[in-house]
Amino acid sequence: MRKERFPVAIIGSGNIGTDLMLKVLRSAGPLAVAAMIGIDPGSDGLARAKSLGVRASSDGVDGLLAMPHFDDVRLVFDATSAGAHARHWNLLRDTDVRVLDLTPAAIGPFCVPVVNLEDHIDAANLNMVTCGGQATVPIVAAVNDAALVSYAEIVSSISSKSAGPGTRANIDEFTETTATALKTVGGAQRSKAVIILNPADPPILMRNTVYCLVEGDCDHAAVEASIAAMVDRVTRYVPGYRLTRPVQFETFGPDRPLHIPETGKFIGTRVTVMLQVTGAADYLPPYAGNLDIMTSAALATAERIAAHSMTGVSL
Numbered sequence: 436m437r438k439e440r441f442p443v444a445i446i447g448s449g450n451i452g453t454d455l456m457l458k459v460l461r462s463a464g465p466l467a468v469a470a471m472i473g474i475d476p477g478s479d480g481l482a483r484a485k486s487l488g489v490r491a492s493s494d495g496v497d498g499l500l501a502m503p504h505f506d507d508v509r510l511v512f513d514a515t516s517a518g519a520h521a522r523h524w525n526l527l528r529d530t531d532v533r534v535l536d537l538t539p540a541a542i543g544p545f546c547v548p549v550v551n552l553e554d555h556i557d558a559a560n561l562n563m564v565t566c567g568g569q570a571t572v573p574i575v576a577a578v579n580d581a582a583l584v585s586y587a588e589i590v591s592s593i594s595s596k597s598a599g600p601g602t603r604a605n606i607d608e609f610t611e612t613t614a615t616a617l618k619t620v621g622g623a624q625r626s627k628a629v630i631i632l633n634p635a636d637p638p639i640l641m642r643n644t645v646y647c648l649v650e651g652d653c654d655h656a657a658v659e660a661s662i663a664a665m666v667d668r669v670t671r672y673v674p675g676y677r678l679t680r681p682v683q684f685e686t687f688g689p690d691r692p693l694h695i696p697e698t699g700k701f702i703g704t705r706v707t708v709m710l711q712v713t714g715a716a717d718y719l720p721p722y723a724g725n726l727d728i729m730t731s732a733a734l735a736t737a738e739r740i741a742a743h744s745m746t747g748v749s750l
């Protein structure tokens with residue numbers, strides 16, 4: 436019996452869009468790439484799409500809407516930029532397609548699949564946060580499951596080479612959207628996010644540092660176990676996701692408080708988690724784990740939405 440397919444379109448033929456297209460094509464899941472849409476006729480992503488037999492257009496979202504088979508498309512991934520996504524959403528919101536936003540536009544609710552996908556399975560527009568958010572929000576959520584996180588701060592370092600013009604245009608949106616998701620999805624009471632584009636050559640692997648401040652003492656073994664279980668769940672869809680060293684705990688007592696400029700003295704525990712993401716090299720080489728963590732999260736989300744839409748089942 437022929438497997439039911441769930442046609443999807445990708446807008447944005449740059450680093451993220453091209454990596455995503457290759458992942459969808461290589462996946463044994465229900466998604467089928469119905470179209471690859473860009474605005475740069477000379478882009479490598481559109482050329483690859485055509486060479487792989489995928490319908491391609493360089494006329495932007497208008498080109499997608501004008502395609503005779505647009506009515507078959509069930510879901511559109513947007514991998515352009517936050518500003519472009521706002522315009523695309525205005526045009527797509529009155530159609531029947533679901534939209535998965537891979538930019539940090541933050542129009543729809545945030546989705547970090549291992550933490551809250553089931554809460555938003557029917558959202559018309561779902562925001563996939565950022566690469567840093569997909570890497571670090573699960574860790575903050577894991578710590579918060581074991582001990583109340585009063586503050587979370589993350590630093591994501593990615594290679595300059597893996598950040599296309601769309602990423603560079605969205606640095607402010609990255610910090611704001613990631614920091615908000617650390618609270619709304621991760622559960623932290625306050626948060627901050629920092630991104631570093633590292634120009635080193637050869638390029639560096641994507642690395643992330645997560646600091647969580649936990650009031651008072653906490654059960655170290657419970658925090659470690661919660662983080663280990665979460666890492667395990669993320670590696671099911673991003674195999675190159677791993678801790679680079681054991682979880683670190685530092686206690687600040689009344690005799691040696693931590694001074695925080697915005698809030699003053701902190702007495703409690705600082706949990707530090709360091710992780711890296713090695714990419715699957717579907718498009719860029721393995722250093723670009725920042726592509727994988729986003730495109731793998733988006734693929735896993737879309738496959739779950741497809742299963743839900745086609746059968747109406749819940750996990």
Ligand SMILES: NC(=O)c1ccc[n+]([C@@H]2O[C@H](COP(=O)([O-])OP(=O)(O)OC[C@H]3O[C@@H](n4cnc5c(N)ncnc54)[C@H](O)[C@@H]3O)[C@@H](O)[C@H]2O)c1
Pocket residue numbers: 446447448449450451452472473474475478480495496514515516517519537538539565566593597598599600601602603605725726729
């Ligand atoms: N590179 C990363 O590590 C990464 C990770 C997660 C999320 N993101 C986000 O993904 C988005 C894309 O990042 P990128 O690094 O792939 O950038 P990129 O510049 O390589 O890709 C963006 C592509 O979108 C195309 N485009 C721009 N406006 C368009 C429009 N109106 N219609 C159709 N196509 C349009 C551009 O021509 C380009 O090909 C950004 O919002 C970024 O913040 C990037």
